[in-house]
Amino acid sequence: MKKLIVGIVIVMMIFGMTACSDGGGEEGGGTEGTPVTYDFTASELAGYISENVTFNDFMEEVDPQTVYELYGIDGSKVSDSCTYFSTGATAEEISVMCVDPENADSMLGEINRAFNKRIEDQIESFTDYVPAELDKLSKPLIMEIGNSVVMVVCDDPDQAKSAILEYINQ
Amino acid sequence: MLDVFFENRFNARYIMLILLVVILLFAVIARYHGMGVVNQQEEQLPDFVMNKVLEEGVTKGAGTGIDSMILKWALAAAEHPDESDAHRFDSFEGALFVGDSRTEGMKFYSGVDNADFFSGKSMNVSKVLKGETVNVGGQELSLQDLLKKKTYNKVYISLGLNELGWTSKDSFVESYGTLIDQVKEAQPDAEVFVQLLFPVSSKKSASDKVFNNANIKACNDRLTKLAEDKDVKVLDPSPPLVDTTGALKMEATSDGVHINSDYCVKWAFYLARISM
Known part of the structure; x- marks a missing residue:
């Protein structure tokens, strides 16, 4: 009986660790036609971005369910996610959403659309509120990495892209 | 006769049990009449x-x-704040928060997950009255729609910051009053709270002609009077957020106006307890 329980726990741990770890991508240096495997969790990547990209505001993690509702994403089809918002003083934002390979075809597009819609909504909110933030919102970084989509709104999206590539290639 | 009675062990036990019940009853009665350890004033807590x-x-x-x-x-x-306390936000059960970007901060960072939030950046009373929609639980709804759709037992209103620059203060008070009336009409059983605006930082206050603490105090005075006229309660959320000068703590904010997650938690903890 003990062996059975240990076996179940090990299998669960193996499945639990696969979030964001599988998938093909163009940014990993893999040979053509060979899916590149990235090994990161959403919180690891989002945390790395928050620490290695310049933000003017406090960047703080938000409950995923709140984010799914706000972005209009079916959270049940997201395998792993991590999102940081600012205090409201700026439009700065980080979001990493990962899906299982079997959901990738439909969900990556849905997440991309949701991120773009979020940018549109933020532009509408900030136009009369803090117009200076529109510059950041005019150049959001939205990129797919394997079975994940990453969005970063900051002053320097090139810096954000470099940080992401540095992280996934390390 | 009595000796015979008490010699019977069954009878003795029976008497002891009755005595115990009487003592317990007395203790309960005393508790509810201010005769016990807890006095009458505390009892109402x-x-x-x-x-x-x-x-x-x-x-x-x-x-x-x-x-x-x-x-x-x-x-x-x-x-x-003890964020592991499962009961920390019990008093928000069935509550609705109506507010601007500061309230949105509470929605995102405080950990309050048993209430609804009708909040958005640059939200003001005029926009709310005109039926502006925001995302509430994944649905785009106006406040009027939301009040028809759900029943709340508490409604916390926290608006006024984005109206500080309005030229007509009377117009602000009138609109805010209309909002209170709408909420009371749609949710007759709900307790309505007007939250006063908490201050901005001293640096912000000294450098901004609109978003400064003198204007916030003047706005709060108007809100206090309005709440009195409308017979609703006023809550001042500022004590855990301000320094000794009464300004928003510098460590709490990046722009002098909005508060970070630590202070959103403090705000929610305080509010939950003063509105029980």
Whole structure:
């Protein structure tokens, strides 16, 4: 009986660790036609971005369910996610959403659309509120990495892209 | 005769049991009539508050009323918020928060997950009255739609910051009053709270002609008077958020106006306790 329980726990741990770890991508240096495997969790990547990209505001993690509702994403089809918002003083934002390979075809597009819609909504909110933030919102970084989509709104999206590539290639 | 009676062990036990029940009954009656350890004033505190007051040892000096005790207890809780306490936001169950970007911060960072939030950046009373929609639980709804759709037992309104620059203060008060009326009409059983605006930082206050603490105080005075006229309660959320000068703590904010997650938690802890 003990062996059975240990076996179940090990299998669960193996499945639990696969979030964001599988998938093909163009940014990993893999040979053509060979899916590149990235090994990161959403919180690891989002945390790395928050620490290695310049933000003017406090960047703080938000409950995923709140984010799914706000972005209009079916959270049940997201395998792993991590999102940081600012205090409201700026439009700065980080979001990493990962899906299982079997959901990738439909969900990556849905997440991309949701991120773009979020940018549109933020532009509408900030136009009369803090117009200076529109510059950041005019150049959001939205990129797919394997079975994940990453969005970063900051002053320097090139810096954000470099940080992401540095992280996934390390 | 009595000797014979008590010699019977069954009868003795029976008498002891009756005595015990009588003592217990007396203790219960005494408790509810202010004769016990807990005096009548404290008795009116909810059990949850009372337990916390006793546990956390809030000073109960002479002349301190219930309100003062609750404020002290709430401030102590907000200064060292216990986020593992499953009951920390019980008083928000079935509540609705209506507010601007500051309230949105509370929605995102406080950990309050048993209430609804109708909030958005640059939200003001005029936009709310005109039926502006925001995302509430994944649906785009106006406040009017939301009030028709769900029943709330508490409604916390926190607006006024984005209206500080309005030229007509009377127009602001009138619109805010209309909003209170709409909420009361749609939710007759709900307790409506007007939250005063908490201050901005001293740096922001000194450098901004609109978003400064003199204007915030003037707005709060108007809101206090309005709440009195409309017979709704006023809540001042500022004690856990301000420094000794009464300005928003510098460590709490990046722009002098919005507060970070730590202070959103303090705000929610304090508010939950002063509105029980």
